[in-house]
Amino acid sequence: MRQVYVNGRYLPEGEATVSVFDRGFLFADAVYEVTAVLDGKLVDFAGHLARLRRSLKELGMALELSDEELLAIHRELVRLNGIDEGLIYLQITRGNAGDRDFLFPDPATPKTVVLFTQKKKLLDSxxxxxxxxxxxxxxxxxxxxxxxxxxxxxxxxxxxxxxxxxxxxxxxxxxxxxxxxxxxxxxxxxxxxxxxxxxxxxxxxxxxxxxxxxxxxxxxxxxxxxxxxxxxxxxxxxxxxxxxxxxxxxxxxxxxxxxxxxxxxxxxxxxxxxxxxxxxxxxxx
Incomplete structure (x- = not known):
């Protein structure tokens, strides 16, 4: 079964959950990136992280994870899922404020961080x-x-x-x-x-x-x-x-x-x- 990453944990996809009160679900209050994997390696990764940081800044969202930590998570998912060719999706939401409200929650509200892989033929298109x-x-x-x-x-x-x-x-x-x-x-x-x-x-x-x-x-x-x-x-x-x-x-x-x-x-x-x-x-x- 495919392994995914949710808020610090690597889990089988069938066991991964996100709150129904998560703002990504309620308001699409979230950003994402998708990185191609070729030969088991990440393509244009620095560029994707730079754009991710810009998207977060434009929406006033802080992220505690460093670039090095995000790289390590991507590489671990490649390893766990045996991805030689495919994609890794990263999604970050403003998190779960405990209820539904249009106003942004307290900035200290933990962000929801989800990553998952897709095995996909990219070269032979x-x-x-x-x-x-x-x-x-x-x-x-x-x-x-x-x-x-x-x-x-x-x-x-x-x-x-x-x-x-x-x-x-x-x-x-x-x-x-x-x-x-x-x-x-x-x-x-x-x-x-x-x-x-x-x-x-x-x-x-x-x-x-x-x-x-x-x-x-x-x-x-x-x-x-x-x-x-x-x-x-x-x-x-x-x-x-x-x-x-x-x-x-x-x-x-x-x-x-x-x-x-x-x-x-x-x-x-x-x-x-x-x-x-x-x-x-x-x-x-």
């Missing part, structure tokens, strides 16, 4: 091999998308909508401009070969894989433009792709029924995926 079919939807989320909270109902809704339309995922659009995917950052490649992705703001998640992939693009001396782009630009693009901790670099071959480029995964996405994986596996801890 059929979706990356064939390319994603994307639909666009209106971005109706709150305007602090830069904080990685567990408020994921709308992304779940649009993923389900995409599935019902025979697509793989959805990209969100605000004021005619693409913000990001349901759980990933979005990119296009122009006819001139420039990689275009939305600039950082509170409208999108500051993706850890996004940063790493843009660093790879810089190493390859590719042109990068961090700016908004329209749905029409995306449909006319030479290539399109997304990035995420679980999908790495995933090509897009169709948007709202329009074929992107040749209709097959393009060379820019393929090259970035290759380089990103090589660098990430070499630097994993």
């Amino acid at each position: 059929p979706l990356a091999a064939r390319g994603q079919r994307i639909v666009t939807v209106e971005d109706l989320r709150w305007r602090r998308c830069d904080i990685k909270t567990v408020q994921l109902l709308y992304p779940s809704m649009i993923k389900e909508l995409a599935k019902k339309q025979g697509a793989d995922d959805a990209w969100m659009v605000r004021d005619g401009l693409v913000t990001e995917g349901s759980s990933n950052n979005a990119y296009i490649v122009t006819a001139e070969g420039a990689i275009v992705t939305r600039d950082l703001s509170s409208d999108i998640l500051h993706g850890i894989t996004r940063k790493a992939v843009l660093d790879c693009a810089a190493d390859l001396e590719m042109t990068v433009e961090e700016r908004p782009f329209t749905v029409e630009e995306a449909k006319a693009a030479k290539e399109a792709f997304s990035t995420s901790a679980s999908g790495f670099v995933n090509p897009v071959v169709e948007i709202d029924g329009a074929t992107i480029g040749s209709g097959k995964p393009g060379p820019v996405a393929a090259r970035l995926r290759q380089i990103y994986l090589e660098k990430s596996r070499a630097a994993a801890i």
